[in-house]
Amino acid sequence: MSLGSSTYDSKRKMDSMPKRNNYPKLHNAAWPGVVGKGSPDAEPCIDFDTMLDYTAKAEVDGVKFDGIDLFLYDPHISIDATDDDLKRLADKVGNKGLMIGSMAAPVWGGTGGGSAIDEGDGRKDFLTQVQKACRIGRKLREIGIRNYGIIRIDAAAGPAEWLTDPIGNQRRLAETFDMACDIAEDYGESLAAEGEICWGGMHSWVTMIDLLERVGRPGTLGFQADMSHTLLYLMGYNAPEHRILPEDFDWKDIDTFDDAYEELTDALRPWTIDFHIAQNDGTVHGSGDHDKTGRHCLANDPNGKLDITKRAGYWLKEDGLPHQRYRHICWDGCMFPNDVMSKPDTWNNILGAMIKVRDAHGWRE
Numbered sequence: 001m002s003l004g005s006s007t008y009d010s011k012r013k014m015d016s017m018p019k020r021n022n023y024p025k026l027h028n029a030a031w032p033g034v035v036g037k038g039s040p041d042a043e044p045c046i047d048f049d050t051m052l053d054y055t056a057k058a059e060v061d062g063v064k065f066d067g068i069d070l071f072l073y074d075p076h077i078s079i080d081a082t083d084d085d086l087k088r089l090a091d092k093v094g095n096k097g098l099m100i101g102s103m104a105a106p107v108w109g110g111t112g113g114g115s116a117i118d119e120g121d122g123r124k125d126f127l128t129q130v131q132k133a134c135r136i137g138r139k140l141r142e143i144g145i146r147n148y149g150i151i152r153i154d155a156a157a158g159p160a161e162w163l164t165d166p167i168g169n170q171r172r173l174a175e176t177f178d179m180a181c182d183i184a185e186d187y188g189e190s191l192a193a194e195g196e197i198c199w200g201g202m203h204s205w206v207t208m209i210d211l212l213e214r215v216g217r218p219g220t221l222g223f224q225a226d227m228s229h230t231l232l233y234l235m236g237y238n239a240p241e242h243r244i245l246p247e248d249f250d251w252k253d254i255d256t257f258d259d260a261y262e263e264l265t266d267a268l269r270p271w272t273i274d275f276h277i278a279q280n281d282g283t284v285h286g287s288g289d290h291d292k293t294g295r296h297c298l299a300n301d302p303n304g305k306l307d308i309t310k311r312a313g314y315w316l317k318e319d320g321l322p323h324q325r326y327r328h329i330c331w332d333g334c335m336f337p338n339d340v341m342s343k344p345d346t347w348n349n350i351l352g353a354m355i356k357v358r359d360a361h362g363w364r365e
Contacts, residue, residue: 021362024316025148025328026063026354027101028055028347029276031071032296036335038075043338048076049092051341056096058347063355067099069149069330072133073106079132083139090145100140101149101328102192102224102274105133108156115157116176117169117200123176126156130180134187141188148327150192150274152224153180155199159238162200173201174214181220192224192274197238204239205230205264212271222273225315226332227306228280228296230268234260235282251282251305265314273325275315276332277354279304296334298346299353309356316361324363329354 033046055065072079077089093100106129107113113129114122133151140146155162155173162169177193184191195208202208208223215221236243244260251257281303283295297304316322316329331350333341340346 019364021358021364023324023363023365024275024326024358025066025099025101026351026358027067027069027099027328027330028058028065028350029069029071029330029332029334030055030076031069031104032333032336032341034071034073034076037338045075046338046341051076052093052096052098054341054344054347056098057344058351060348060352060355063351065098065351067101067328068093069101070103071106072103072136073111077103077136079106079112079129079136081136086136086139087143090140090143094145100146101330102152103133103137103149104152105129107153113156115161116153116155117157117162117172119172119175122156123172123179126176127179127183130191131183131187134184134189137189138187150190150222150224151184152194152274153177153191154194154196155201157200158198159200159203162203170201170207170211170214174211177211177215177221178217181215181217184220190219190273191221193221194224194226194229195233195268196226196229197232204236204242205233205244205268206242207239208233209267209271218271223268223271224274224276225268225272226276226278227308227311227315228276228278228332230264231280231282231305234264261311261314269315269318272315275312275326275329277308277312277329277357278332279306279308281305296332296336298336298340299331299350308353309360312357313361316357322361322363329357 030048030051033051037043037045052068055068058065070077107126109115112125114125116123116126130153137146137151180191193202195202197203201211212221212223234245244263279297279299279301280295281297281301282305299308331354
């Protein structure tokens with residue numbers, strides 16, 4: 001069979017077009033359905049199946065999410081899930097055409113964990129939850145539904161508690177994280193500490209780097225960078241002595257912002273092993289039992305301070321080239337209102353923003 005000249009020319013043109021980047025994989029987070037939800041003064045939780053459906057149904061120009069990141073706590077995924085439970089979970093996610101990536105361990109008091117700066121029961125309970133999360137991570141890898149991703153942790157203690165003894169508490173926090181690394185290595189997992197202004201010892205970029213250096217196990221413990229939370233690092237919200245942007249900063253001053261963002265990302269990127277795409281309007285937000293932290297905004301929020309595509313490149317590239325250390329990136333819409341999450345346009349706009357990031361800063365395999 002011979003091709004007509006117009007058909008042949010069209011096929012040749014298509015063959016010569018550069019193929020679209022397919023890495024890093026694009027994930028959505030399930031925890032916006034539960035974090036800051038469920039308490040008497042907060043909105044009700046959104047169940048896991050609904051969050052999974054929101055993720056699976058999003059589509060932009062034929063591109064869909066590749067996977068979902070999990071919160072290992074009821075009413076989503078029980079930290080005490082059995083092997084059979086995890087097989088059912090894998091089937092449920094896989095049947096939606098998705099993979100599982102990073103997972104947040106419920107290390108806080110009230111979810112079975114405890115403060116990582118408490119050398120007694122707090123540390124014991126914290127490490128128990130890390131061990132349970134790592135077991136789940138390994139099992140999901142064995143099943144074949146999880147080929148990449150980390151276990152997310154934090155200090156499970158606020159800045160006020162940490163500030164009662166900064167030197168001693170930072171030492172105790174590093175010791176707990178070091179013990180957590182031992183557990184993670186036993187299960188073939190990596191841990192990522194998410195820097196947020198609401199976690200003691202992790203509430204500024206300076207204390208965050210100090211903590212990572214104290215533990216000194218970059219092969220096992222790294223940094224989870226969230227574009228919303230790290231913007232607050234620049235502003236020194238809970239550590240004014242560590243702010244990079246001037247106190248009277250004018251958001252129209254792009255050159256100053258460029259310099260500040262480069263300083264921050266150059267310091268934290270070498271430690272970063274997990275990355276959240278997010279938008280922030282320069283403010284903080286808390287909901288239910290979650291303390292105030294960087295406000296997560298819609299990708300197209302007119303008040304957003306971040307050029308998402310441009311700023312993501314500071315985390316995803318080195319010397320102008322993709323460093324390829326993150327096999328996936330995740331959108332974090334933590335504490336979005338439930339009515340916002342129920343709208344398909346919310347997730348399509350978010351997916352569209354992530355596609356732009358991957359097109360600009362990703363790679364193809």
